[in-house]
Amino acid sequence: MREQIRYKSRREIEKLREAGRLAANALRVAARAAKPGVTLLELDKLAEMYIRKNGGSPNFKGYHGFPGTLCTSVNDLVVHGIPSSYVLQEGDIIAIDCGAKLDGFHGDTCLTVGVGQISEQARTLLTTCQLAMFLGIEYCRVGYRLGDMSSAVQRFAEERGYSVVREYIGHGLGRDLHEDPQVVFADQRPGTGFRMEVGMTLTIEPILNIGSHKCLVEPDGWTVRTADGRLSAQFEHAVAITKDGPDILSYPDPEFELEDGL
Numbered sequence: 001m002r003e004q005i006r007y008k009s010r011r012e013i014e015k016l017r018e019a020g021r022l023a024a025n026a027l028r029v030a031a032r033a034a035k036p037g038v039t040l041l042e043l044d045k046l047a048e049m050y051i052r053k054n055g056g057s058p059n060f061k062g063y064h065g066f067p068g069t070l071c072t073s074v075n076d077l078v079v080h081g082i083p084s085s086y087v088l089q090e091g092d093i094i095a096i097d098c099g100a101k102l103d104g105f106h107g108d109t110c111l112t113v114g115v116g117q118i119s120e121q122a123r124t125l126l127t128t129c130q131l132a133m134f135l136g137i138e139y140c141r142v143g144y145r146l147g148d149m150s151s152a153v154q155r156f157a158e159e160r161g162y163s164v165v166r167e168y169i170g171h172g173l174g175r176d177l178h179e180d181p182q183v184v185f186a187d188q189r190p191g192t193g194f195r196m197e198v199g200m201t202l203t204i205e206p207i208l209n210i211g212s213h214k215c216l217v218e219p220d221g222w223t224v225r226t227a228d229g230r231l232s233a234q235f236e237h238a239v240a241i242t243k244d245g246p247d248i249l250s251y252p253d254p255e256f257e258l259e260d261g262l
């Protein structure tokens with residue numbers, strides 16, 4: 001079936017930026033609190049309170065029955081980790097994905113942070129994953145196609161020894177949390193796939209694994225783990241394609257930025 005891409009006006013892009021900023025701020029409220037001894041449920045509560053206090057609503061909560069405001073994916077969890085009573089430990093890494101709906105538009109953004117001191121191996125995974133995301137964003141320009149972006153991200157990751165998860169992908173973002181097109185980050189040829197066009201709003205959200213890209217879904221139907229038990233990380237920004245290039249819609253307000261500029 002042909003994809004039904006909804007192109008956004010400048011006004012709609014500004015609405016998406018407001019929703020993106022709310023989600024990005026809430027994400028950093030949670031990320032700052034991700035210290036040893038804190039539970040995932042506590043992080044979830046902080047993000048939900050921030051979103052509601054600022055006039056939004058958590059858009060993941062209730063989405064196909066998902067129970068959280070955040071997806072909290074610790075260590076070998078790949079995506080969709082349900083906020084639980086798990087107590088964060090020194091050395092964990094946690095991917096926090098946060099969504100917020102504001103005035104009819106959706107924000108959706110993710111980053112992965114270390115809990116206390118983390119290993120050099122984990123730190124390099126996080127840095128590489130974040131760079132892979134920004135590399136993907138650089139391809140959100142008129143003249144490129146999905147396959148150009150996707151193959152660049154995959155090559156970047158694989159040259160550094162990481163694998164790119166296949167099953168969990170980016171998407172269009174607008175009045176719906178998941179719109180067309182599907183934004184995949186692996187197994188595409190340059191010069192193929194949809195063309196980047198002005199007015200598209202996409203999420204760029206590659207997931208990198210230290211080991212194999214293969215994943216397993218837990219019996220709860222949500223939690224996804226790496227099949228080999230090794231670490232996984234994800235970063236996500238929402239991006240508008242403009243005539244002047246990519247415009248990131250999920251930056252936080254400056255006072256919410258994390259110490260390392262995340």
Ligand code: MG
Binds near residue numbers: 098109110
């Ligand atoms: Mg997300």
Ligand code: MG
Binds near residue numbers: 108109170205236
């Ligand atoms: Mg997303």
